[in-house]
Amino acid sequence: MRRFTTILVIVLLAVPCMSGMGSAVAADVGSVHLPLVKAGRERPLVAIVADNGGTETTDLIVPYSVLKMADVADVVIVSIHPGPVSLMPALKIQADKTMLAFDAAHPDGADIVIVPAMHDSGNEAVIAWVRHQSGKRAVVVSICEGAWIAARAGLLDGRAATTHWYAFDKIASAFPKTRWLRDQRYVFDRGVMTTTGVTASIPASLALVEALAGRSKAKATAAKLGVENWTAAHESAPFRLTAWGMWLVARNFLSFWKHETLAIPVMDGFDEIALALSADAWSRTYRSQAIATSAKGPVASRYGLVLIPDRATDTGTVQLTLNGTTGSAHALDRTLKEMAARYGDATADLVALQLEYVR
Incomplete structure (x- = not known):
């Protein structure tokens, strides 16, 4: 999903919850x-x-x-x-x-x-x-x-x-x-x-x-x-924007004095899925922006993706680690757990909602 923009924070207040549509499946x-x-x-x-x-x-x-x-x-x-x-x-x-x-x-x-x-x-x-x-x-x-x-x-x-x-x-x-x-x-x-x-x-x-x-x-x-199944089964009903969610977006966005940059140091051979899931999630809180840092310029992932770091160093920012140990897909669960500890369960739930993920 395209990330909510500054204008959308205001527009969201007028957006109705998603209505049900066809669920018959061939x-x-x-x-x-x-x-x-x-x-x-x-x-x-x-x-x-x-x-x-x-x-x-x-x-x-x-x-x-x-x-x-x-x-x-x-x-x-x-x-x-x-x-x-x-x-x-x-x-x-x-x-x-x-x-x-x-x-x-x-x-x-x-x-x-x-x-x-x-x-x-x-x-x-x-x-x-x-x-x-x-x-x-x-x-x-x-x-x-x-x-x-x-x-x-x-x-x-x-x-x-x-x-x-x-x-x-x-x-x-x-x-x-x-x-x-x-x-x-x-x-x-x-x-x-x-x-x-x-x-x-x-x-x-x-x-x-x-x-x-x-x-x-x-x-x-x-x-x-670290994935057990990949079936097409999915329950759509839980994913909807509530008044509480809209209020939380506005609160986090407007609390600009609490906003922070979170640096993720990377080096050649990094786990691109773990990085993507972590950086994507942290950048949807309306309180934080994740960046990648490396002193060597462009960095190649384990499968050849060429990443262009945002900064050479992480000076003056909060530093995160990928902690990839038990499968790349678990990076999101770890990130949401850390997010809940840092910003509260409500913000972690808001991010999971944006990612259409059951936390």
């Missing part, structure tokens, strides 16, 4: 079926598209890392233009190729295109590129509010789909030709996959691993992550 929408790899390739080519001006942190990093960890595909991060990609609400990375360079190198297109949520979900360059890739028979996977881009590319008309709880009613109203489903963490319908909120990126990525390489490979990858 028998196969939770099963992912992928076509054969395009001719001339030994294994699938996955392109994760990124808007340099703002792409959701976890939506991008989790699929990248899970697919790399499983070693079931060639994974490339593709940006609109050269230069850094600013992630939201935290971190900055370097993409592997621009759209122009990718198209020149791969005229037949990708096998799978992953579309994270973006700050500008109406960016015509991204929409046109995703539509173009779909026209070349790429499977399109939208994570969270990446569904806006898939919908605007015309890929969801006549299909079943889902998205983040906060956007659900609005996107359903804007695109009535789509059958919008609740109570499904991810939905697959004829070559297009959509997911619910930010943390759905982990089970959705594991579902892709299973579709690409089988159940055993997915189980082995899930075990490394």
